[in-house]
Amino acid sequence: MHGYKGTQKKSEWRGIIWVRSSIPTHTFIAWLFMMHKLPVKTRLQRFTSLQDTLCSLCQSHEEDEDHLFFGSELATEVWKPMLDWWRMKLNVSNYRQCIESLIKHRDCLASEKGMGLENLRVQVSFLIVWRKFLTKGT
Numbered sequence: 001m002h003g004y005k006g007t008q009k010k011s012e013w014r015g016i017i018w019v020r021s022s023i024p025t026h027t028f029i030a031w032l033f034m035m036h037k038l039p040v041k042t043r044l045q046r047f048t049s050l051q052d053t054l055c056s057l058c059q060s061h062e063e064d065e066d067h068l069f070f071g072s073e074l075a076t077e078v079w080k081p082m083l084d085w086w087r088m089k090l091n092v093s094n095y096r097q098c099i100e101s102l103i104k105h106r107d108c109l110a111s112e113k114g115m116g117l118e119n120l121r122v123q124v125s126f127l128i129v130w131r132k133f134l135t136k137g138t
């Protein structure tokens with residue numbers, strides 16, 4: 001799960017996250033995710049004496065960003081209707097696949113405007129997952 005920055009060219013992920021139409025809160029959550037700054041248990045463990053790193057929601061996986069935003073039931077609950085609604089064909093099985101499909105979409109889309117909208121939709125999904133997680137899936 002480490003090395004998002006290293007494995008992806010900076011300009012690529014920057015282009016995904018920083019779009020003109022972004023709403024700051026959406027961008028901020030997505031940025032925190034990319035920089036591994038979200039307070040998930042696997043991160044908190046590095047700074048505290050936290051022993052339990054199991055996901056607060058399912059208790060069956062490590063609580064890291066990839067699980068939370070792509071692998072968890074909560075993520076599926078958010079992504080599925082969003083992608084259906086927006087008719088987006090994104091691979092959201094994990095972070096890397098998601099970014100790769102966004103880049104592929106960008107290459108397919110003629111207009112920059114269209115891409116901005118897709119990025120924004122992904123950011124909104126991120127924010128919804130995070131908010132739901134904070135309220136423990138309610």
Ligand SMILES: [Zn+2]
Pocket residue numbers: 055056057058059060061067072073
């Ligand atoms: Zn879980």
